Amino acid sequence: MRDAHPARPTLETVARLAGVSRATVSRVINGSVGVTSGVREAVDRAVDQLGYVPNPAARSLVSRRTDSIALVVPEPATRMFSDDAFFTGILRGIGQELEAADKQLVLLLASTPASHHRIMRYLRSRTVDGVILASLHGADPLPGELAAMGVPVVASGRQLAGSAVPYIDVDHAGGVKAAIEHLLTQGRTRIATIAGPQDMVAGIDRLAGYRDALAAAGRRSLVEIGDFTRESGTSAMRRLLDDEPALDAVFVASDLMAEGALRALRQAGRRVPQDVAVVGFDDATAARSTEPPLTTVRQPIHETGRMLAQQVLKLAAGEDIDPALILPTELVLRESA
Amino acid sequence: MRDAHPARPTLETVARLAGVSRATVSRVINGSVGVTSGVREAVDRAVDQLGYVPNPAARSLVSRRTDSIALVVPEPATRMFSDDAFFTGILRGIGQELEAADKQLVLLLASTPASHHRIMRYLRSRTVDGVILASLHGADPLPGELAAMGVPVVASGRQLAGSAVPYIDVDHAGGVKAAIEHLLTQGRTRIATIAGPQDMVAGIDRLAGYRDALAAAGRRSLVEIGDFTRESGTSAMRRLLDDEPALDAVFVASDLMAEGALRALRQAGRRVPQDVAVVGFDDATAARSTEPPLTTVRQPIHETGRMLAQQVLKLAAGEDIDPALILPTELVLRESA
DNA sequence: TTGTATGCGTTATCAA
């Protein structure tokens, strides 16, 4: 019994059963218009009966499409993987859109520097209809190379180096502005920040947003840098407290770091929000269950994934798209500020 | 200039440049043995010069292989996505092994019940060399259908229904046993548990491990059920405290729930570990930074991913594999117990 | 509206 799999039906098989030619079957399958309804039905019946499924290899050999989109994830995708549900959220958004468009998702993970070569080789074989680039670091050569190849590409997050790849990002600055204004409205006077790494767009843009918002209010900045981990949030908060014992609010560039900051505040005997107000960024699942629950800036992760897919599909279909799509963020009020 | 991409070189192009036949070029590319070294070098040079990359569609059309492995993720993959780094950990493990084997990873996400049909259709077109099934729920028909198709399949986690698909899992029971023994050694006498959902293998096996370990020590069980979320850990811990104020230890089936339990204990004024010892499961990243840091059972997530890939690759290569591979867990001592 | 014929780029069989 083992491996007794009947030969897979081909167009030919279906054609014989339906009493038509291969070409006609192909037309029916691809939804071509000029086919008599009687013939169409006969073909459909034959397809059902045989359980016929087109051979993607044969199809793509002649059509030069593969109906698949590649998602490229560089190794040091710090945010991608450190962050609670960031990667999976994006992934599900992408998956949802691709499923609707009946495209496959090929995952290209770079686990070593040498992976770059392998990925380019794969992409160069033109087996994909488009590429989604996840969280690039600094001067990644990938976007440029792909664009030069003429492959449709979109990136997640604004590019640091100026490679002109269309991207989707969230409104970091807008979210931070809302957070700071909320703190100012509360009457907070000395508002510090724990920023993210300054070689990542999320780190840079959120810090810039903080500085701008404070400057607009005529206040002085007070900045410590973390690396988006809980631990770095704790130590940054301690430094902040040392430098400026009088601070009464802190905007933290990620919820994970905010968790760490809450701990440092607790250990220092400061009450949140009475003594110090804390606002995070991300609206990670953990933000609901910190003590106290975290006021934070929500970014639409799932939507980002969906847009990434939608845009690359448009590109693949030959449409033009905006060079940048900025999705709105939203301040979520809980108890920490 | 737009779209002015030179025609991709084919075997024919390379053959002409190297002054040999297509067949010979193919042999060189596929590492066939009987080729004169001079000829081989000429071909290699031509390949480099032209930047030739084989066309996967053409290749797979005749070879009937695609050098790709599918990872199927059912939608309600609770654990996959709720858990901090579980999914990404598995994914990286898989990615690492597939990269070493030069295989592609195709992600098949089921976002709706209707996805099942689409996934089967894709898999039925035989475009993959093997399938990895992630976290199946109850009586999923997928494994059976795939096995019937003769596609190499391995699953992540023991199957609840008895479909005989080979799987990789971690030693839940062994880990729990180590945890309970540790608590007993400490002189803890009333050891409760917060178990996971009883329709998931991880929930079932960890609870069974708890019962067995306690029974072996002649102790009584005390069980509350959670759903692997922080919140459920908090409320389960409260119920436990209500039912048995005298408890002095609790084994919690996930770190996330353990975080919740720590909070409930804190709110109830119990000191950890002095009054109540707490042991978690997973060794999630958060376990390092709870208060106090969490003693927990570490499961080798990355290794699980690697093994999943290794086993399916073996299957695809025609080798036989063990119907079950159980990876060791390890008790990590921190401060909560 | 339908059928015939051709080619997509490989691998593999068979001769030479």
Next chain:
DNA sequence: TTGATAACGCATACAA
């Protein structure tokens, strides 16, 4: 050791 040549399964230009 190397070279013709026949599939592989499909889409499509061209005829009918």
